Amino acid sequence: MKSYQINPLKKSAVLGATLASLGLKNTIPVHHGSQGCTAFIKNIMTQHFREIIPMQTTAIYNIALVLGDYNELVKGLSNVIEKNRPEVIGLITTGIPQVRGDDLKYMVKQFYRKHPSIKTEIIPIGVSDFEGDAETGFSDAICAFIDGIDFYKSSDNKDLLILTNFSMTCGDIDEIRYIVESFGLNPIFFPDISESLGGSFNHYYKITPGGFEYKTRLKKPVLAIGIGKSTEKGLNILKDKGIKVKLFPFLIGLKQTDDFIDFLSEFSNKTPSKSIIKVRGQLIDTMLDSHFYFNNKKIALAVEPDLAKGFYGFLYEELGIEISILVTTYMRDDLKEIDVVKYGDLFELEQYMRNTDLLMTNSNGTLLSDKYCVPLVRTGFPVKDEIGYPLKVFSGYKGSLRLLTEIANIFLHQEEEKSYQYKNVKGVKYHENRVL
Amino acid sequence: MSERTILVDNTCQIKGTKSDKINKCARPEPGGALGGCAFDGAQITLLQISDALHIAHSPSTCIGCSYNNRGTRSTIGALYRYGITTDMNEIDIIMGSEEKLIKTIKECTDIFKPKAIFVYSTCVADMTGFDLIDAAKKAQNIVKIPVIPVDSPGFIGNKNYGNKKAGEALFKYVIGTKEPKDTTDTDICIIADYNIAGELWRILPYCEELGIRVLSKITGDATYEEVAYAHRSRCNMVVCSRALVSLAKSLKLKYGTEYFEGSFYGVKETSNALKKIGEILNISSLKEKIERFVEKKEEEVKQKLKFFREFFKNKRVFIYSGGVKSWSMVMQLEELGFEVIGSGIRKSSTEDIEKLKRHFEGKQKILMEKGDGQLLLDILEKK
Numbered sequence: 001m002k003s004y005q006i007n008p009l010k011k012s013a014v015l016g017a018t019l020a021s022l023g024l025k026n027t028i029p030v031h032h033g034s035q036g037c038t039a040f041i042k043n044i045m046t047q048h049f050r051e052i053i054p055m056q057t058t059a060i061y062n063i064a065l066v067l068g069d070y071n072e073l074v075k076g077l078s079n080v081i082e083k084n085r086p087e088v089i090g091l092i093t094t095g096i097p098q099v100r101g102d103d104l105k106y107m108v109k110q111f112y113r114k115h116p117s118i119k120t121e122i123i124p125i126g127v128s129d130f131e132g133d134a135e136t137g138f139s140d141a142i143c144a145f146i147d148g149i150d151f152y153k154s155s156d157n158k159d160l161l162i163l164t165n166f167s168m169t170c171g172d173i174d175e176i177r178y179i180v181e182s183f184g185l186n187p188i189f190f191p192d193i194s195e196s197l198g199g200s201f202n203h204y205y206k207i208t209p210g211g212f213e214y215k216t217r218l219k220k221p222v223l224a225i226g227i228g229k230s231t232e233k234g235l236n237i238l239k240d241k242g243i244k245v246k247l248f249p250f251l252i253g254l255k256q257t258d259d260f261i262d263f264l265s266e267f268s269n270k271t272p273s274k275s276i277i278k279v280r281g282q283l284i285d286t287m288l289d290s291h292f293y294f295n296n297k298k299i300a301l302a303v304e305p306d307l308a309k310g311f312y313g314f315l316y317e318e319l320g321i322e323i324s325i326l327v328t329t330y331m332r333d334d335l336k337e338i339d340v341v342k343y344g345d346l347f348e349l350e351q352y353m354r355n356t357d358l359l360m361t362n363s364n365g366t367l368l369s370d371k372y373c374v375p376l377v378r379t380g381f382p383v384k385d386e387i388g389y390p391l392k393v394f395s396g397y398k399g400s401l402r403l404l405t406e407i408a409n410i411f412l413h414q415e416e417e418k419s420y421q422y423k424n425v426k427g428v429k430y431h432e433n434r435v436l
Numbered sequence: 437m438s439e440r441t442i443l444v445d446n447t448c449q450i451k452g453t454k455s456d457k458i459n460k461c462a463r464p465e466p467g468g469a470l471g472g473c474a475f476d477g478a479q480i481t482l483l484q485i486s487d488a489l490h491i492a493h494s495p496s497t498c499i500g501c502s503y504n505n506r507g508t509r510s511t512i513g514a515l516y517r518y519g520i521t522t523d524m525n526e527i528d529i530i531m532g533s534e535e536k537l538i539k540t541i542k543e544c545t546d547i548f549k550p551k552a553i554f555v556y557s558t559c560v561a562d563m564t565g566f567d568l569i570d571a572a573k574k575a576q577n578i579v580k581i582p583v584i585p586v587d588s589p590g591f592i593g594n595k596n597y598g599n600k601k602a603g604e605a606l607f608k609y610v611i612g613t614k615e616p617k618d619t620t621d622t623d624i625c626i627i628a629d630y631n632i633a634g635e636l637w638r639i640l641p642y643c644e645e646l647g648i649r650v651l652s653k654i655t656g657d658a659t660y661e662e663v664a665y666a667h668r669s670r671c672n673m674v675v676c677s678r679a680l681v682s683l684a685k686s687l688k689l690k691y692g693t694e695y696f697e698g699s700f701y702g703v704k705e706t707s708n709a710l711k712k713i714g715e716i717l718n719i720s721s722l723k724e725k726i727e728r729f730v731e732k733k734e735e736e737v738k739q740k741l742k743f744f745r746e747f748f749k750n751k752r753v754f755i756y757s758g759g760v761k762s763w764s765m766v767m768q769l770e771e772l773g774f775e776v777i778g779s780g781i782r783k784s785s786t787e788d789i790e791k792l793k794r795h796f797e798g799k800q801k802i803l804m805e806k807g808d809g810q811l812l813l814d815i816l817e818k819k
């Protein structure tokens with residue numbers, strides 16, 4: 001295995017932790033590091049979400065770096081708080097303080113001592129630049145946040161805390177919200193990027209205008225659900241705090257959604273609503289209508305583990321589409337069982353492109369889809385060359401149906417084109433690289 | 437390490453004028469800064485050389501999501517869209533990472549067969565006390581193509597400073613290492629145009645028509661080779677005024693090549709630039725040709741714009757480009773018939789700010805140092 005990366009798929013844990021922090025209300029993530037990391041992350045998130053992305057940095061500069069003093073942190077924090085008045089700050093480490101070995105918790109304590117009047121909650125998030133990926137960074141940030149929450153008992157037992165994962169879109173969260181509400185429960189997403197990065201604001205803001213309302217004391221939810229195995233760590237902390245927990249994979253496809261609906265139905269003692277059952281029927285019907293086109297088709301996938309697991313369950317196990325290669329960003333135990341899974345980068349994918357009919361990965365997949373003339377379904381992060389990606393739904397019956405039709409139509413058109421190709425009756429010349 | 441970073445600051449202070457110093461070496465404000473780092477800046481300057489490989493000696497943050505993200509276009513190849521990182525991890529930091537970098541260089545050379553390799557140092561690599569120059573030398577002996585170290589850890593400064601460091605690397609290791617097949621009296625070099633959205637391709641036909649040979653481009657749509665023989669140019673035009681003036685100055689000192697700062701934004705600016713090239717090349721027949729050409733083109737454009745000027749009349753514009761081109765855009769929009777009510781001056785050079793001030797003198801215009809969405813919305817509401 002090569003130790004370097006050519007066209008990485010992996011994003012740093014810092015990016016993941018930043019996205020998680022952005023799912024809180026009235027917050028601004030602050031990076032403790034040099035300004036460049038923040039600029040890169042802000043740039044790419046702005047392209048992906050097409051929204052204002054609040055973000056700041058302590059801007060470690062060379063002299064400060066050499067001396068290793070804490071001034072830039074103290075100054076950075078007080079500047080951010082003074083200018084933006086956030087209620088909570090996720091303070092995220094980047095490469096420099098990690099190498100330097102900064103003790104963030106201690107530094108935050110010092111900061112409060114120096115500024116006793118400041119009420120903003122500062123949560124140090126010590127993710128590593130050298131380990132894990134955006135998905136682990138995202139879940140590590142969740143852990144850092146819930147670690148500090150004190151849950152108190154309450155008689156109101158409708159609150160359902162749902163831990164989200166890095167690859168969920170705003171659309172996914174909204175769809176799951178809809179499903180859970182239909183069972184008469186009150187879903188609270190943690191973090192909730194659909195409320196902060198999902199658009200629908202007509203004013204300028206310096207801190208996130210919506211999202212999970214973080215407080216150090218919160219009503220105890222009746223149950224906590226994690227979507228995606230990466231939320232397991234967070235669930236364990238909640239379990240230790242005496243909350244009932246339940247883990248689900250990414251809710252893509254029939255079985256994975258069925259399990260979720262069954263569980264909610266049992267838990268709430270209610271039958272699923274008519275509209276949910278209707279969409280389920282539509283999904284099954286469309287699976288039947290489209291299965292002709294999946295014959296002999298191969299998909300190459302490159303996404304984070306949670307999404308990978310979700311896609312694999314739907315595309316391969318339920319639709320029967322062959323997966324030529326599944327590249328992912330870290331080797332989780334539950335992925336090791338799947339033989340086509342590989343840890344790697346987009347260059348890894350390139351070896352399989354001639355044997356692939358469809359590529360599913362982020363926008364950087366265009367490097368391959370252009371070269372090999374293979375269609376690309378954009379998914380994951382970043383998707384910077386498609387409008388509305390963050391609102392796209394992958395989850396639940398509705399999301400699965402949407403994804404299914406998107407893929408099926410590509411294959412349908414592929415077959416159609418192929419039929420013309422004999423003697424080229426359409427009069428179109430095909431690119432020689434074309435894989436048909 | 438500490439010696440280098442502090443030294444760099446000093447040279448910067450000695451060379452620059454007082455106002456320069458504030459502009460170019462401005463220390464980022466903790467909690468109030470947002471802008472790319474030196475590594476970002478160095479890549480912006482060099483990435484376009486797309487028959488060369490660009491390898492970042494870095495953990496995943498620096499490259500993970502920032503590659504394939506430049507608006508530049510190239511006819512040479514697609515390597516500028518590739519992101520290669522040594523993906524440093526904890527072990528590399530403790531045990532040293534030279535071996536890993538050299539291995540990466542070697543294997544990537546085998547895969548891509550590039551003409552040269554640029555290796556960039558980043559914050560983490562630099563903090564481990566890594567000797568990039570030495571590693572590059574060793575790698576060069578193995579792969580037998582130029583391996584150019586770019587000293588660009590993010591913490592040494594902002595994007596603009598990174599541009600400068602990249603210029604330094606070109607000056608030190610690349611320019612002057614090759615000779616062109618032939619030279620002509622009209623060889624010029626366009627510095628600091630990166631062919632964003634193919635803008636350079638709009639200008640090259642003019643040069644061709646005028647018989648001006650663009651010997652080298654630094655670095656829009658450039659090959660490694662043409663950069664290497666850029667010292668044979670007889671006139672250097674620096675397009676993006678802040679970024680690489682230092683390179684043009686160094687080239688003048690070493691090779692005596694005259695340079696000027698110009699831009700291709702707008703009709704007047706383009707004419708001026710072409711005339712200036714004629715002046716520096718100092719060939720009377722060419723000068724005449726340029727005069728005639730410019731006159732003809734200006735008339736042509738004037739006719740074409742007539743309709744639009746009417747349409748844009750009385751439309752008021754505030755420019756906040758966030759880039760260095762504010763001045764050029766003011767002129768360009770005025771040519772189009774807009775009324776420019778003000779401009780942002782973030783990232784503008786002191787000369788540009790002076791020019792703007794003179795241009796706006798006596799009129800009620802806004803010069804905005806640092807804007808955000810709220811300030812811009814306020815302007816929109818007031819007017």
Ligand code: SF4
Nearest residue numbers: 034036037498559590
């Ligand atoms: S500031 Fe340093 S660590 Fe961050 S992107 Fe720039 S070079 Fe990389």
